[in-house]
Amino acid sequence: MDCDILVIGAGVLGLSSAYHMKRRDPSKKILVIDKFSGPGQGNSAKSEGGFRNVFTSETNYLLADTSIDAYKEMEEQGHDIKLQFIGYLWLFSQGQHEAIKPAVDAIVKRGGSVTVLSLDELKESVPCLVTGFGGDEEAELMGLEDVAVGVFGEKCGSLDADALTRAYEAEFLRLGGEVMYNTEAKRLLLKPEEELGIPGEPFVWQNTRIVGAETSKGSINAAKTVIACGVWAASLMDPVGLDSFMRPKKRQLFAFKDAKLGPLFKVKGLNEEGSIPLTILPKAKILFRSELSEGSIWLGCADDLGRRFELEEDPQAEEDYYTNNVYHVLVKYFPCFEDVRPMNMWAGQYAINSLDETPVVYEAHGMYYIGAASGSGIMKADALGRIIDALVAGEEEAELQGGRRFRVANLGVRYRHVEHERFVI
């Protein structure tokens, strides 16, 4: 089988890439393959589905802000991706706020829709939040600090990651694109530019290119091969000695639905829905948000040290991890969680670029890589799809949603230029 462009991975990045490439030139034969049986079944659909435009890094801001605009347009065009602008709420201690203040000021100056909430405003908006732990020995033991300030981002919220992925698939198919599921890429195909037909090719003195992949359904030859398979990228790239600049790490999500959590749906003045924004605790990178479609709360925790880098085929959430770890901090800040058990839990994997936590997009020998999204693939997928489309088309700049322009090489290897992010979760 032959195609112009083979995209490996039908997750949100692969399908956004495929859609933008097909849109550029509908006459191109573009084929997306995935080992799973449907779109987003790797890690996309397992995402918490949070999105935000609150970043100090100009790169992160551009990628996310324009992608959010694109998602708004997709919803206007009839895709029900459940975009909810519930906002992001960072809870900071006094010390944390002092450290982050210059970054917040810079975001406000840029025109970001960010508000700083005083302690009183915070108490008024989120009455179920405990902000002070005076005399609580347990809280002291855990090193919990009083909450002093909230930083609220307006152009932030949640979406249905599965629906977003399916929306890109639908648009891609509508333009005539092809997707094959249950089709696993086994290895990348290498071929000398000028084949001699001598055993042992390719030799070190030949110019060699990636020309597709051997899959579970036979060889697929392609002029250009796009690797967009997230944490599985290394399995294809390591064998040919190309770096995916990411390591996989498990992330767990716990969903709760309980009458006790009612106060989290009675929040004032932060969003139209009156529900708790995606809220980041001042401790242990614990975050949760309301999921309005089912009236539930989704909670995650970005544990770093001690959480291994490892590719897992079927990562599982650990109830014990919530019960013995996260719960004890969570219930101090939000006592409404007391004795509430998760009704559901699942786990996915992040493809983490530890160096600058920014996605990587580069070309080498006919292979085009998009990955290392470090957990922000959902919220940056539109911009990233446009950027790899520009790279594949040989353009130096990509046009992002709304006409803003982005220098493709900034996300590459040789001329990489990304800023250090201060607003990490």
Added chain:
Amino acid sequence: MDCDILVIGAGVLGLSSAYHMKRRDPSKKILVIDKFSGPGQGNSAKSEGGFRNVFTSETNYLLADTSIDAYKEMEEQGHDIKLQFIGYLWLFSQGQHEAIKPAVDAIVKRGGSVTVLSLDELKESVPCLVTGFGGDEEAELMGLEDVAVGVFGEKCGSLDADALTRAYEAEFLRLGGEVMYNTEAKRLLLKPEEELGIPGEPFVWQNTRIVGAETSKGSINAAKTVIACGVWAASLMDPVGLDSFMRPKKRQLFAFKDAKLGPLFKVKGLNEEGSIPLTILPKAKILFRSELSEGSIWLGCADDLGRRFELEEDPQAEEDYYTNNVYHVLVKYFPCFEDVRPMNMWAGQYAINSLDETPVVYEAHGMYYIGAASGSGIMKADALGRIIDALVAGEEEAELQGGRRFRVANLGVRYRHVEHERFVI
């Protein structure tokens, strides 16, 4: 067992680090462990042992140039590390030279001891080199271009990597340092800063640190743990979720000793020894050098695309790789290799940082990492040892050999600042 600093890895980087840390404070109990039975038995002693100060990157230049000065001093102090200033000779086609010329000019301007040899000068110096392939169909098929220019670096050459590693060990031991061989680090030890004695520690809300390693000879507790075990670093760091920013790749070396190679020891005007410098062919990143201690030639080839990233416990050289691959190019430029077979061959592994091909030095939670040397660990070992010593001591700058200063954070993660290198081999 307890120590102030545990260094994992008795290769050239581990022992240089240990030596410089011990020199700073001989009262510190510093223990180096290694799973092998002697120093440098991982990959250090398998190195080609080339060194050069010819780099466009200011960082690379500083690291290598000062290390070379340190090695000179070590030899003056009686360590027989077989420092041979035979030089490096890059052979360039006309096109390659035009592309690299600005880089060469910049190096010359910096004061680097680099000479550009015209075609006539090259022919005069290295009469056994074929510089033109007019009418040679095979050469045309292989895409071999005529040699137009040589770029010769003077402060470059070869050393005995095994002896260098042993020299650092000797100096470290002389200061009272301790080394334990046949001692494999199995995993890093994690401990909360304030231990509570509750099952399940460390919890996500605790501040946790690396406090040594569990080894094949029991647990070793350390206030600070230095990871300097090259390609094995990921095996220790991945399980705790810390990134080693490197991927292992096999590199092969082939040694030749044959009367036919006599012309390579009759080179004029390049070095005092009259032997072939470390010479880089214009094609396929093939390089070789004279090894004066045994009158032999050592040859390697930095194959990239198609050579897998993979940790191998006992990588082997592939004779076929020389015979069917490298040989055909080599013999065109240097016909004296005709029908000469390797008398010896071996393989080691590079710890490759594909992003900027520069070493990485950083601290996280009491772990200090030095690695990703990308094949240049031998020639930069002295500077890198001083830099991690400064990091461990909490200093912002390291003093390199000769008093030159280096900002430690430049090799780190968050404030990484390294230049793109043009003179890659």
